Amino acid sequence: MSSAHREYVLAAGTANQTLSYRLRQNISFAGCPHARLPARQQLSVARAFALYDGQEHVLRYALAARVGSASDDAQNPLVNPCHDGTHACEAPARCQPGAGMEYTCECAAGYRRDGRGCRDVDECTEGLSQCGPFTLCLNVPGSYRCECRSGYRPAEDGQACVRK
Incomplete structure (x- = not known):
């Protein structure tokens, strides 16, 4: 068993951010019961x-x-x-x-x-998209994109479209 806690500094231009992570791990070993194992x-x-x-x-x-x-x-x-x-x-x-x-x-x-x-997966043809009314669903690799039809603009909810 071991456990570690580390902190590191992420430098982005002139801004620095201190982050940390914790690692816990267990290593298990089961040897052959019929083998003569060395002491070490x-x-x-x-x-x-x-x-x-x-x-x-x-x-x-x-x-x-x-x-x-x-x-x-x-x-x-x-x-x-x-x-x-x-x-x-x-x-x-x-x-x-x-x-x-x-x-x-x-x-x-x-x-x-x-x-x-x-x-x-083509989310548009399989009906898996969350595009709202007056939108066009466009399949992209690994996802999809919703765009407003001509004469419409994005609504405040970001999913539907409303008349311009």
């Missing part, structure tokens, strides 16, 4: 990855690691296909590591699974 084990981290998803406002991270003696690491490196690029996910799907060498291909909001890839 080592957690070896081959790679660490971090990805910020702006749509979900989430920071995801993953480690490619193994538990064993130091001599095992050179003979059997454990690297998930998401981390070394050998996965079969097709763009724009994102590879999400699972246990060991397992992974899934996941789609962002506004996209639907299509085999190992993702295809754009």
